[in-house]
Amino acid sequence: MKILALDSSGLVASVAIMEDDNLVAEYTMNYKKTHSQTLLPMLDELKKAVQLDLESIDAIAVAAGPGSFTGLRIGSATAKGLGLALNKPLIGIPTTEALAYNLYGTDEDTLICPIMDARRNQVYTGLYCFQKGQLQTVKEQDALPVDTLLEELNQMGKKVIFLGDGVPVFREKIQEMCQVPYLFAPGHVSRQRAGAVAALGAIYYGQGKTESAREHQPDYLRVSQAERERAERLKKSQDA
Incomplete structure (x- = not known):
């Protein structure tokens, strides 16, 4: 194929x-x-x-x-x-699903959070994780304020990996608001x-x-x- x-x-x-x-x-x-x-x-x-x-x-x-x-x-x-x-x-x-797939093999307790800058303080995003080698959708892709996304992640209480072109735009906001452990994906898999x-x-x-x-x-x-x-x-x- x-x-x-x-x-x-x-x-x-x-x-x-x-x-x-x-x-x-x-x-x-x-x-x-x-x-x-x-x-x-x-x-x-x-x-x-x-x-x-x-x-x-x-x-x-x-x-x-x-x-x-x-x-x-x-x-x-x-x-x-x-x-x-x-x-x-x-x-x-x-x-956002394709972006998340860049991080294949991430441990099952970690959320993958692609964020794309959608302007007006909003992001295109979705939440994903891998279960037994299969990508699972935790939250369907959506356009929402970045503050709302970070509040949802804090409530979920799981470790998060952020990636996408929204990271450099909202890095400071994430560092300010995110109360769960988080990482930013390295450059070779972040786009x-x-x-x-x-x-x-x-x-x-x-x-x-x-x-x-x-x-x-x-x-x-x-x-x-x-x-x-x-x-x-x-x-x-x-x-x-």
């Missing part, structure tokens, strides 16, 4: 190819370029480097959200375009990786959790800033 994976849900752009349990190649970039500039060229470089025939893949796994609205749209459009052209199924992987998307994609594929390219839609979790501002303008005009 061969999975092509894409992740452009955050600041990182990442592409990977996994065949059975072997990560054949992974190209990840966290630099000052937009995903529209990087994602397809990265895929092309990877394809050339490993002499990949795209017709040989079984499915395309893509980080389906939450995350950057623009990044998710670019990843979704790329995956959908490839899926339609190649007639291959898509596998939508929750972004999105298409390798994790591919590994989860293989599991999802085996469980029959696929969709057609036409069916796939990103999971934004909340409306965009532009949509919020439009709604506010409409409300003001109606109140006037």
Whole structure:
């Protein structure tokens, strides 16, 4: 089984190819370029480097959200375009679940808490743990104030590992509010990786959790800033 994976849900752009349990190649970039500039060229470089025939893949796994609205749209459009052209199924992987999978093998009593900066003092997050080698969802991914998340973690009373691009943004807040033992994941596993998307994609594929390219839609979790501002303008005009 061969999975092509894409992740452009955050600041990182990442592409990977996994065949059975072997990560054949992974190209990840966290630099000052937009995903529209990087994602397809990265895929092309990877394809050339490993002499990949795209017709040989079984499915395309893509980080389906939450995350950057623009990044998710670019990843979704790329995956959908490839899926339609190649007639291959898509596998939508929750972004925070893929982040948590970076920390495979974490002890069973530890919570994994991915946090992505969602602006306005909010984070995209979820809570996960590993039980007998299987990733378990403790709290479904959501968008909520970081203070609310930290209060929930304090009430749960378990050790926590934080990772994601929200860590540098909210590090001081975590240090101030978190009353349970915690760690920050090291840099090599603290951001999105298409390798994790591919590994989860293989599991999802085996469980029959696929969709057609036409069916796939990103999971934004909340409306965009532009949509919020439009709604506010409409409300003001109606109140006037």
